[in-house]
Amino acid sequence: MCGFVTFFSNNPMTLDNKAKLSPMSEAIIHRGPTQDGEYFDEHVYLGFRRLSILDLENGKQPYSYGNDEYELIFNGEVYNYRELREDLIKEGYNFTTDSEIEVIATLYKHEGESFVKKLRGMFSIIIWDKVKQVFFGIRDPFGIKPFYYIENENGLYVASELKSFFANPETTYKDLDTKAIHDYLTFQFVPEPNTMLKDVKLLKPGHTIRKELGKKCEINQYYSLQFNPISMPKDDRMKEIRNVVEKSVELHMNADVPVATFLSGGIDSTVVTALASKIDPNIKSFTIGFDREGYTEIDLAKETADKLGVENISRIISAEEFANEIPKIIWHMDEPVADPAAIPLYFISQEARKHVTVVLSGEGADEVFGGYTIYHEPLSLQGFKNVPKPVKSMLKAISNKMPEGMKGKSFLDRGCTPLSERYVGNAKIFLDEEKASILKNYNSDFTYAKTMKPIYDKIKNYDEVTQMQYVDFNTWLTGDILVKADRMSMAHSLELRVPFLDTEVLKVASKLNLEEKINGNVTKYMLREAYKSQLPMLGAIDRKKLGYPVPIRVWLKKELYDWAVNIVKQSNAEFINKKAVLDLIEEHRKGPFDRSRKIWTILVFLIWHRIYIENTASYDFAKEIALDKINK
Structure with missing residues (x-):
């Protein structure tokens, strides 16, 4: 496993440019402590951190292929690379190493940009094709490996981790995306390709990014998720x-x-x-x-x-x-x-x-x-399918008037709400209307239904369980x-x-x-x-799924109560209504309702905001803001 930082400059680069780029690679040394490497020419910088897994001696990067035709860096694993290597040998190619990177380079040489469809693995790849003057990037079909990018007037920056951008004054962006904040409170993360920052994006899984000198980058999809049920004994x-x-x-x-x-x-x-x-x-x-x-x-x-x-x-x-x-x-x-x-x-x-x-x-x-477990829900709600819309509207109105926690309230609400309006993935923290009390800059136009619409538009022909699977994948x-x-x-x-x-x-x-x-x-x-x-x-x-159960529900009532209160009080995130959050923490402590996931979602954002927006995004600062007090 590794990490990289790259820059494709619209203008000829200088040593001063390179001096600003090297610290971006140093910021992710944890991704590759074994070896570091750099490539630098008139328009491209490639910085690499390697964690040696395969071909420990010969897998160094950046990797130069042929007569300096291509420069490559690669984060991840290609699990079928030996099979691909044998196929290429049959085509007449020779290899000098047993590394994946040489197979990737050779396959690109043989098939061009479509080669990515043959890769089986987890990867983010950058190829600088010096012959064609094309900068080509790839992310694996599932998005297992990260791929952040910024395109600005200087050119295209790509990094394995967002923190690299904060090591360069030309890529240190701190303007938050207001819609992303609204989405975060629903999903407990910002759905890709967006990030919490306006100017930073993620290359979506199964996509490529391509940039020619002097042109804007192009993004294309090479892999799409499909479900095709077929009967079989x-x-x-x-x-x-x-x-x-x-x-x-x-x-x-x-x-x-x-x-x-x-x-x-x-x-x-x-x-x-x-x-x-x-x-x-x-x-x-x-x-x-x-x-x-x-x-x-x-x-x-x-x-x-x-x-x-x-x-x-x-x-x-x-x-x-x-x-x-x-x-x-x-x-x-x-x-x-x-x-x-x-x-x-x-x-x-x-x-x-x-x-x-x-x-x-x-x-x-x-x-x-x-x-x-939530995939059972469409089956449990099948009885509502034949209920006329006017009756559903009446039942939903009844559920809205029922007190929180009352038996049947959630069942009625879910049964009378279309899947596309109620299911956003495995977690739904805040409802749209609940965000109004938390966010000072609340905007009723930023609904999770709008965020989800492009996904649901693609899957209307699937059964509801498969739709939920597709949503969770995305x-x-x-x-x-x-x-x-x-x-x-x-x-x-x-x-x-x-x-x-x-x-x-x-x-x-x-x-x-x-x-x-x-x-x-x-x-x-x-x-x-x-x-x-x-x-x-x-x-x-036969055991039911537990995952990694975490006792934040009980800790926020006692051990972490003062700690949570201090995090809120010390925050300088101006658009968060501190009183509403403190009331939520107190409500959780007194019971009977569990507000821990809502509280945790806000606390994580406030700590992140303090590290990345209020301060220098440095690891040393993160260590300094550890706990103030733990109740024994």
Whole structure:
């Protein structure tokens, strides 16, 4: 795993320009402490940080190909590069290394820009084609690897992490996007391609960016997510799933450094660990938990590890550790992402890095195979389908008058609201009308329905469960799951790989029909069925999803109460109504309603604002604003 910073200048560059660019690479040294490299010419700067995983001696970057025809940098892994290499050898090409970067360069030479369709992996790639004078960038189909960019009058800047831009006065933008703030309060992150900053964007998954000298950049899509249900006998379906998942795990195990797994109590990490242990019986697994009853899966993970004959290393996190690391975690995150699960992921990555360089995880299985409990909702609301619209309007009006927490209120409201107006992804923190009390600059035009419309317009022909999957692929997965996976592992120079997020795995899973995803009360039905016979001794196959449960609900009532109040009082984010937030914190402390996710969403934003907007966006400053007080 690596990180890069690049600049394609509209004007001839000077040594002064280069002096401003080098610190941008230094800002992300955690992504690649093994080796650094730079390339610099009249119009292009390529800065690279390498974490060596494959071909440790010969994989240095930036990489020059041919007679200085191309310069390349590459963050990620191409899992089918050896297969591609053999195909290219048959075409008459010779190789001097066993590195992925040489295969990428050669494939580009052979096929041009369309070569990206043959890559199987997670990647962000930059190619400077000196012959054509074209600057070409690529992001993988799922968005596993980050790709931030700024286009201004100077040219096109690209970086693996947003913080790099703050190391250069010409790319330090601090103007917030008002709509992005509204979206953040709904989603707990800013949906791509936007960021919290007006002038910074993300290249969307499955897209390329292309710039010719003196012209504006062009963005094109090369991969699109499709679901195509096809009937198949159950035994054939299970065999197909097992074959593709096992092959993906095998490819993801390829490394010249130690590989381990993250192991929770659920099916996803259990399947990955079980398959990985067949390839490497000495593989280690890692588990995290909290010192609160009901907020740990360590016992379940250890039970699974024992049955698999795999070593399990665990760690318990305290409230004090939690709060002390939060500013550093938010600095690493680049943008405010208010998923509490980022914190345990940070600590488990820290622990794993003491032992290994690469770790496999189960992220993506829920989106790919239909694993979220909320996917049951369309089935539970089927009774409303035949209710006339006037009656629905009346029932919705009744639900609006029912007091919060009253039984049936939520059921009526959801049943009388179209999916496109109620479902925005796996988390919905603030409703549009609730933001009016939190934001001094509240704008009623910035609704989440408008944000979601371009997505729902593409999926009208899918059943509602598949629509929810598609939404999660385009919001929750890219904006939350993969952001925290990349940043929290890279914070410790650890490469995290996700075998379920593989184009071949998705190709198989996209053929599942509704009953093979959601069957009765069972999610990921066909994935579970495929491994029941293979792993009969593991209770995790039938266990409900827990994820990384985090006790912020209880901590905000006591241990973190004063800390949260101080964060709000000390903030200089002028557009946040501090009184409304403090009232929310007090309401949560007194009960009976749980406001912890709303509070946490605001706290994360305020800490991020203090680090990136009010101050210098430096790691040293993030360390300085750790907790003021923890209640024992």
